[in-house]
Amino acid sequence: MNLKTLILATTATAMFAGTAMAKDLTIVSWGGAYSASQNNAYHKPYMEKNSDVNIINDESSPEAVAKLRAMNEAGNITWDVVDVVASDAIRLCDEGLAMEIDHDEWLAPAPDGTPASEDFGDLIVSDCFIPQIVYSTTFGYRTDVEEWGGKEPQDICAVFDLENFPGTRTLEKRPINNLEWALLCDGVAKEDVYDVLETDAGVDRAFAKLDTIKDNTIWWSAAAEAIQSLADGEAVIGSSYNGRLFSAIVEQDQPIKMLWDAQVFDLDGWIIPAGVSEDKLPLIKDYIRFATDTQRLADQAKYISYGPARKSSAPLVSKHATLGIEMAPHMPTDPANATNTFLYNYEWWADYRDDLDAKFQAWLSQ
Amino acid sequence: MTDTTANGAPVLTTQDGTPLKVSLARALRREKMRSLVLIAPLLIFILISFLAPIADMLFRSVENRIVADTLPQTVAALSAWDASSGELPGEDVYAALHDDLVIAAEEKTHTRLGSRLNYELSGMSSLFRKTGRRVDRMDEGNYKEQFIDIDKDWGDVETWLFLKRYSPKYTPGYFLNAVDAEYGVEGIKMKPEDERIYLYLFWRTMFLSMLITGSCLLLGYPVAFLLANLPLRYSNLLMILVLLPFWTSLLVRTSAWKVLLQQQGVINDTLVWLGVVDDLNRLVMINNQTGTIIAMTHILLPFMILPLYSVMRTISPSYVRAAKSLGATDWTAFWRVYFPQTIPGIGAGAILVFILSIGYYITPELVGGTDGIFISNRIAYHISSSLNWGLAAALGVILLSLVLLLFYVYDKIVGIDNVKLG
Numbered sequence: 001m002n003l004k005t006l007i008l009a010t011t012a013t014a015m016f017a018g019t020a021m022a023k024d025l026t027i028v029s030w031g032g033a034y035s036a037s038q039n040n041a042y043h044k045p046y047m048e049k050n051s052d053v054n055i056i057n058d059e060s061s062p063e064a065v066a067k068l069r070a071m072n073e074a075g076n077i078t079w080d081v082v083d084v085v086a087s088d089a090i091r092l093c094d095e096g097l098a099m100e101i102d103h104d105e106w107l108a109p110a111p112d113g114t115p116a117s118e119d120f121g122d123l124i125v126s127d128c129f130i131p132q133i134v135y136s137t138t139f140g141y142r143t144d145v146e147e148w149g150g151k152e153p154q155d156i157c158a159v160f161d162l163e164n165f166p167g168t169r170t171l172e173k174r175p176i177n178n179l180e181w182a183l184l185c186d187g188v189a190k191e192d193v194y195d196v197l198e199t200d201a202g203v204d205r206a207f208a209k210l211d212t213i214k215d216n217t218i219w220w221s222a223a224a225e226a227i228q229s230l231a232d233g234e235a236v237i238g239s240s241y242n243g244r245l246f247s248a249i250v251e252q253d254q255p256i257k258m259l260w261d262a263q264v265f266d267l268d269g270w271i272i273p274a275g276v277s278e279d280k281l282p283l284i285k286d287y288i289r290f291a292t293d294t295q296r297l298a299d300q301a302k303y304i305s306y307g308p309a310r311k312s313s314a315p316l317v318s319k320h321a322t323l324g325i326e327m328a329p330h331m332p333t334d335p336a337n338a339t340n341t342f343l344y345n346y347e348w349w350a351d352y353r354d355d356l357d358a359k360f361q362a363w364l365s366q
Numbered sequence: 367m368t369d370t371t372a373n374g375a376p377v378l379t380t381q382d383g384t385p386l387k388v389s390l391a392r393a394l395r396r397e398k399m400r401s402l403v404l405i406a407p408l409l410i411f412i413l414i415s416f417l418a419p420i421a422d423m424l425f426r427s428v429e430n431r432i433v434a435d436t437l438p439q440t441v442a443a444l445s446a447w448d449a450s451s452g453e454l455p456g457e458d459v460y461a462a463l464h465d466d467l468v469i470a471a472e473e474k475t476h477t478r479l480g481s482r483l484n485y486e487l488s489g490m491s492s493l494f495r496k497t498g499r500r501v502d503r504m505d506e507g508n509y510k511e512q513f514i515d516i517d518k519d520w521g522d523v524e525t526w527l528f529l530k531r532y533s534p535k536y537t538p539g540y541f542l543n544a545v546d547a548e549y550g551v552e553g554i555k556m557k558p559e560d561e562r563i564y565l566y567l568f569w570r571t572m573f574l575s576m577l578i579t580g581s582c583l584l585l586g587y588p589v590a591f592l593l594a595n596l597p598l599r600y601s602n603l604l605m606i607l608v609l610l611p612f613w614t615s616l617l618v619r620t621s622a623w624k625v626l627l628q629q630q631g632v633i634n635d636t637l638v639w640l641g642v643v644d645d646l647n648r649l650v651m652i653n654n655q656t657g658t659i660i661a662m663t664h665i666l667l668p669f670m671i672l673p674l675y676s677v678m679r680t681i682s683p684s685y686v687r688a689a690k691s692l693g694a695t696d697w698t699a700f701w702r703v704y705f706p707q708t709i710p711g712i713g714a715g716a717i718l719v720f721i722l723s724i725g726y727y728i729t730p731e732l733v734g735g736t737d738g739i740f741i742s743n744r745i746a747y748h749i750s751s752s753l754n755w756g757l758a759a760a761l762g763v764i765l766l767s768l769v770l771l772l773f774y775v776y777d778k779i780v781g782i783d784n785v786k787l788g
Contacts, residue, residue: 062750065751095481095753168629234630347492350491351491352489354485354752361563362563363560365739
C-alpha cells in the first residue's frame with residue numbers, strides 16, 4: 001500500500017466515521033421484553049428503511065428523570081429519545097427537562113386523516129409527552145390455592161379479604177394505586193376517591209384498610225419481583241403490570257389468572273430531552289413520526305400485551321408474533337377486561353406524592 | 367565554630383557559616399516541596415473529581431436560590447408583608463407576582479418552582495402549573511381578585527407564608543425535614559407521629575450495620591484463622607472458596623438468598639420435609655430484618671476475612687508456643703497472646719464492613735421488606751425518584767457526619783493507628 005492510497009483510505013474512513021456519528025440515535029427504554037418489542041416493531045423496520053441510521057439502545061428508563069436532570073445541569077445531553085411513564089413525563093415537563101412539542105406537527109395523522117392530537121385524544125397528558133402504549137396495573141392470583149376451597153377472586157376487594165382468600169399478598173412499595181384500591185374496598189365511590197384522599201381522615205382511612213393486610217404483604221419495588229413471588233407460590237395474589245402477568249401466564253404457563261377488576265390504566269411514551277442539538281432534531285423527528293404511526297403502534301402489540309395509544313391502531317392489533325394467539329383479548333383496553341377500570345389522576349398525584357410518600361414510608365416502618 | 371548561643375553553648379554551623387538547624391530545615395523544605403509536586407497531579411485530580419462534586423452535592427442541602435431567582439419582584443414586595451398579621455398581602459404583591467410569573471411562564475421555570483415548593487406544602491405544584499397557564503391572559507389591574515379566581519389557594523395566607531418563608535437564598539428546610547421536623551405555620555416543630563421516619567431509619571441503619579459487622583467478625587474470625595494456619599494446599603482451596611462469592615455479582619448473590627430463604631424456598635422445604643417445621647407455619651426469614659442481616663453478612667464477609675487473614679499470617683507461631691511452654695492453657699495462650707495481636711486486623715475489617723454496610727441499598731431493598739431497609743434506600747429514592755436532591759443531600763450530610771463521629775469515637779477508644787490492612 002503506497003502513501004497515497006493510505007491517505008485516501010484514512011480520509012474515507014474518517015469521513016465514513018463522521019457521517020455515521022451524525023446518524024447515531026440513542027434511544028432510552030426499559031430493557032427486557034418491553035425493549036425487545038420496541039426493537040421489533042420500531043427500531044428494526046426504521047433501520048431497514050434508513051440504512052445509515054444506527055440506533056443505540058440504553059436501558060436507563062428507571063432512572064431517566066434523575067439522569068436527565070444531571071445531564072441538564074452538566075449541559076451535556078447524550079440521549080435523543082427517552083421512554084418514560086406519563087407521570088415522569090409530567091415531572092420532566094415541569095422541570096423544563098423535556099421539550100414541549102406540537103403533536104400535530106410532529107406526529108403522523110391517522111390513515112383516515114384524523115390529526116394525531118385527536119387520534120391520541122386524552123392520552124396526551126402533557127405537552128411534552130408522546131403516548132405510545134396503555135398499560136395497566138392489575139392483579140394476578142394463583143389458581144391452585146388449596147385454602148381457598150375452589151373459590152376464585154371475583155373483584156379487587158378479594159385482596160383485602162383474608163377470610164375467604166387467605167395467603168400472602170404482594171403489592172408495590174409505594175402509595176400510588178394501593179391507597180386508591182384500599183378506599184374503593186372501604187366503600188368509597190370511584191369518583192370520590194381523590195376527594196377523600198385529600199383529607200387527613202381519608203388518608204387514615206386508607207391506611208387503616210391497608211393495615212388489615214399489612215402483616216400478610218410482601219412489598220415489591222421491581223415488577224419482576226411480584227411475578228417471581230406469584231410463580232414461586234410465595235404470594236397467592238398480587239399486583240403487577242398486565243404485560244408481565246401476560247408473559248407469566250401465556251408464555252411461561254404459570255398457574256396464574258388475571259383479575260382485571262379495578263385495573264388502573266397508566267401510559268408510557270416518548271419524550272425528547274430539552275436541549276438536544278439542533279442538527280439532531282430532524283432525525284429525531286423523523287424517527288418519532290415513524291415509530292408512533294398507526295401501523296407501528298399496532299405492530300408493537302404483537303410482541304407484548306400493551307394496548308396501542310392511538311384509537312386508529314386498535315382494529316389493526318393482530319396475533320402474537322411467535323405464539324400465534326389473538327392479542328386483543330389480552331389487552332387491558334379490551335371491553336371484556338375493561339368493565340371496571342380506575343382512572344389514575346396524574347395532576348393529583350403530582351401534588352400529593354411527596355407528602356403521601358413520606359406518610360406511606362412511615363406507615364411501612366411502624 | 368566560634369558563635370555561641372544565649373546560654374553560652376556553641377551553635378553548630380555548616381561550612382559556609384549558616385547554622386545547621388536552618389540549613390537542615392531548608393533541605394527538608396525542599397524535599398517536602400518536591401514530594402508535593404510529585405503528588406500534585408493526584409491531589410488535584412482527587413480535588414476536582416471527588417471532593418468538589420461531593421461538596422457541591424452537599425451544598426444543595428441548604429441552597430434555595432430558586433424562589434428569589436424565579437420571583438424576584440414578588441420576593442422583594444413580600445419582605446414588607448407581615449405574615450403574622452393573618453391578612454393577605456396587598457395588591458402590590460399580587461401585581462409583582464403577575465409580572466414575575468409572566469416571565470417565568472415564558473421561560474418555563476414556574477413549574478420547576480412549583481415542584482420545589484411542593485416539597486414543603488402539598489398542592490403548590492398544581493397551583494403554579496395552573497396559574498402559569500393562565501397568567502398571560504390576565505387583565506391589567508385588580509390582580510388579587512384574578513389570582514384568587516384562578517385558584518383559591520392564592521387567597522390562603524398559608525400559601526404566602528410558605529412563599530415568604532422559602533424566599534431566602536439559604537434554607538434550613540431540608541435539614542429540618544431530614545430530622546423529622548418541619549417549619550410549619552407555628553414555627554419549627556417535630557412532624558406528627560405518623561410522618562416521622564428519618565431519625566428512626568438513621569438509628570436502624572446504625573444498629574443493623576453494627577449487628578452485621580458483629581456477625582461478620584464472629585463468622586470471619588475462625589475462617590481467617592484457618593486460612594492463616596492450614597497447610598498451603600488446603601488454605602489455597604479455602605481462599606478460593608472465600609473469593610469466589612466475592613467475584614460473583616451482588617445481585618446474583620442477593621437473589622440466591624431469596625431462593626434459599628423464602629417461605630417456599632429451599633431451606634423451608636427441607637425443614638418441612640424433615641418434619642422440623644409444620645407446613646402451615648413455615649419460617650419467615652426474608653423480606654424482613656433477618657433477611658437483610660443474613661444476606662449482607664454473607665456479602666460483606668470477605669471484607670472481614672481478608673484483612674484479618676493478612677494480619678494473622680504475619681503473627682509468628684512461636685509466640686503461642688512460647689506461651690504454652692510457660693504453662694498457659696490453650697485458651698489463655700489464645701486470648702492473652704494471639705488475640706491481642708489480631709486486633710489491628712479486627713479494627714480494619716470492622717471499619718471496612720461497617721462503612722460499606724451503612725451505604726448499602728440494593729440488598730436491603732430486595733430482601734429487607736419493610737423493617738430491613740436502610741437510610742440509603744431513602745437517599746436513593748430522593749435522588750432518582752422524587753428528585754428532592756436537597757433532602758437527599760441533607761440526609762447525606764447527616765450520614766457522613768455520623769460516620770465521621772463514629773470514626774472519632776473509634777479513634778479515641780481503639781486508636782486509628784491500630785488499624786492494619788496487612
